[in-house]
Amino acid sequence: xxxxDPSAADDPRIVALVGRAVARDQAAxxxxxxxxxxxxxxxxxxxxxxxxxxxxxxxxVFLQAWAAIERFRWRGxxxxxWLYTVAHxxxxxxxxxxxxxxxxxxxxxxxxxxxxxxxxxxxxxxxxDLLANAIKRLTPxxxxxxTLKFLDGFDTARIAQLMDKxxxxxxxxxxxxxxSLRRELERQGVGLAA
Amino acid sequence: MSSxxxxxxxxxxxxxxxxxxxxxxxxxxEGELADLVGLAExxxxxxxxxxPRPDFRAAARQRLLVQMTRSAPAAPRVRAMHGMAMDRLRLxxxxxxxxxxxLSFAGAAAASASATALPGDTLxxxxxxxxxVALQLxxxxxxxxxxxxxQVDMRLDETARLLEQGRDTDVALAAARYDETVARLxxxxxxxxxxxxQANLRVNEVRLSQLLQTAPASARHGLERAxxxxxxxLGRTRPTAPLPNLGVAPVATATSEQLQPDEAEHRATANIExxxxxxxxxxxxxESHDSAGxxxxxxGVEARAEANPVDPHAGTAEVEDSPPQAPDGEPRGVAVSESxxxxxxxxxxxxxxxxxxxxxxxxxxxxxxxxxxPGPGRGRN
Numbered sequence: 001x002x003x004x005d006p007s008a009a010d011d012p013r014i015v016a017l018v019g020r021a022v023a024r025d026q027a028a029x030x031x032x033x034x035x036x037x038x039x040x041x042x043x044x045x046x047x048x049x050x051x052x053x054x055x056x057x058x059x060x061v062f063l064q065a066w067a068a069i070e071r072f073r074w075r076g077x078x079x080x081x082w083l084y085t086v087a088h089x090x091x092x093x094x095x096x097x098x099x100x101x102x103x104x105x106x107x108x109x110x111x112x113x114x115x116x117x118x119x120x121x122x123x124x125x126x127x128x129d130l131l132a133n134a135i136k137r138l139t140p141x142x143x144x145x146x147t148l149k150f151l152d153g154f155d156t157a158r159i160a161q162l163m164d165k166x167x168x169x170x171x172x173x174x175x176x177x178x179x180s181l182r183r184e185l186e187r188q189g190v191g192l193a194a
Numbered sequence: 195m196s197s198x199x200x201x202x203x204x205x206x207x208x209x210x211x212x213x214x215x216x217x218x219x220x221x222x223x224e225g226e227l228a229d230l231v232g233l234a235e236x237x238x239x240x241x242x243x244x245x246p247r248p249d250f251r252a253a254a255r256q257r258l259l260v261q262m263t264r265s266a267p268a269a270p271r272v273r274a275m276h277g278m279a280m281d282r283l284r285l286x287x288x289x290x291x292x293x294x295x296x297l298s299f300a301g302a303a304a305a306s307a308s309a310t311a312l313p314g315d316t317l318x319x320x321x322x323x324x325x326x327v328a329l330q331l332x333x334x335x336x337x338x339x340x341x342x343x344x345q346v347d348m349r350l351d352e353t354a355r356l357l358e359q360g361r362d363t364d365v366a367l368a369a370a371r372y373d374e375t376v377a378r379l380x381x382x383x384x385x386x387x388x389x390x391x392q393a394n395l396r397v398n399e400v401r402l403s404q405l406l407q408t409a410p411a412s413a414r415h416g417l418e419r420a421x422x423x424x425x426x427x428l429g430r431t432r433p434t435a436p437l438p439n440l441g442v443a444p445v446a447t448a449t450s451e452q453l454q455p456d457e458a459e460h461r462a463t464a465n466i467e468x469x470x471x472x473x474x475x476x477x478x479x480x481e482s483h484d485s486a487g488x489x490x491x492x493x494g495v496e497a498r499a500e501a502n503p504v505d506p507h508a509g510t511a512e513v514e515d516s517p518p519q520a521p522d523g524e525p526r527g528v529a530v531s532e533s534x535x536x537x538x539x540x541x542x543x544x545x546x547x548x549x550x551x552x553x554x555x556x557x558x559x560x561x562x563x564x565x566x567x568p569g570p571g572r573g574r575n
Contacts, residue, residue, distance in 0.1 A: 026259065026262045026263065029258075029262065030255065030258065030259060030262075033255060033258060034255070037246060037251060037254075038245055038246065041244070041245065041246040042241060042244045042245070045244050046244070051247075054246075055246065055247075055250050055254070058246065058254070059254045059257065059258070062254070062258055063258065063261055066258070066261070066262055066265070067265070128240035128241075128243055128244045131236070131237060131240055132244075146237065149234075150234050150237035150238050150241065151237065151238070151241040151244075153238075156210060168203075168206075171206040171207060171209070171210045172202065172203070172206045174206065174209065174210070175202065175205055175206040175209050175230070176202075178209070178230040178233055178234060179226075179230065181233060182229060182230065182233050185233075
């Protein structure tokens, strides 16, 4: 086991804020909210493909994180990794509750195929919407790699650390995730010619 | 199959290289690799456009702050000082609580029956364990103080009951436990809660003095020891004022004179060290608390003098005016606000009279402090 400080995996400012938040410092946790809201929201958006759901779930993540912050311990991973773990659990619970009706909605309106011809002219926001609809159909691990690599900008070594997997496994997951995503987009009529 | 795996593996490695060095690589990429790199770039390009709405950001932050305030403990906690030791204690307490919860019906009945157990009884260790768990689960210092105060009263009740039953040898054990519980009370600060502790100890001082009037010789030593502990809790290493006029002859025991401070401290320490594991941990936390710069115990006289500059020794007057039960009958527990404690400890000046007013003829009938069982809503987060 390494004798290095496990909190060294994160920015010193974050480490200090987390230390205060663990001691139930509300102001410190509010700062952590400010610093991580965008990423958690993006994580949620690409898993729900719905702004309202993403907002609701993002709020739940921070509320649950506050409720559990006293149990937080540094384990050589950034604080964001812990937040993503909370977010993952929130999404899993949400899907479990929402599956019966949501799957019907998705089957009825999987995507606005009629707009395919205009895909190339879509705004970036609409592209994100389409991508989110495709990403949520990937496996959880593929979603995780896509999010961490291309939306959060972590490198493969860090993703391997966050997901407790070898770098080779992450590279393979990354390939399969992009392949699956491309097939899903093509199935939905979205062309992504390079 | 094997060649397919090799192809995928090679493609994964090539994709990684292409993603790492896109500026120079994408121009020469072809086929599937080029498509995948392009998709990755699309993902990256869209990511920065996915952001929460500003009004959601603000509203959610506000709701979070409200929720945090609602879930905040009633008083600031001193976790920084207790740190990991307290975490382990709470884990231990939670495990013990879970163990107690998991008791069979018969076991639960035994636990319930232990509430009236006396030192020397078979079920008394169960009672001690339950009390230790309750202390560990106290969410605030004031709640802990209330529990300790209640346990002090319980030890004194046990002592009186043992005397009634003629179990003189067990009186010493009960008195020793009274001694160590008093030693754990935080009487150093000058908060209203601490004033309530002082008032309660003054009641106990009177009661112990009365018990000594009729106690057989074999039980006197334990009672004297308990009385000495009470006086230490009141900040007296020796009596600074005559005992209140109880309508009976003065007690000729002079406990504090016989028990020097050093010796008393040594005995108290030895008693605490013989307590349960939970007690030991709690003591460690308390020592940590004290060593963090808080004032030591034993300043009660000065504290009272400041709180009542007219007559710092008018203890028994406060006894009557500071009933152990809140004026409105609300149980004295964590639900009782500090204003209640203050009202007990700081009675209106007009009602403070010399000690002769008190003379409780039947101190044994003093209403027992209401139970302060932790309610279900007090669960920790």
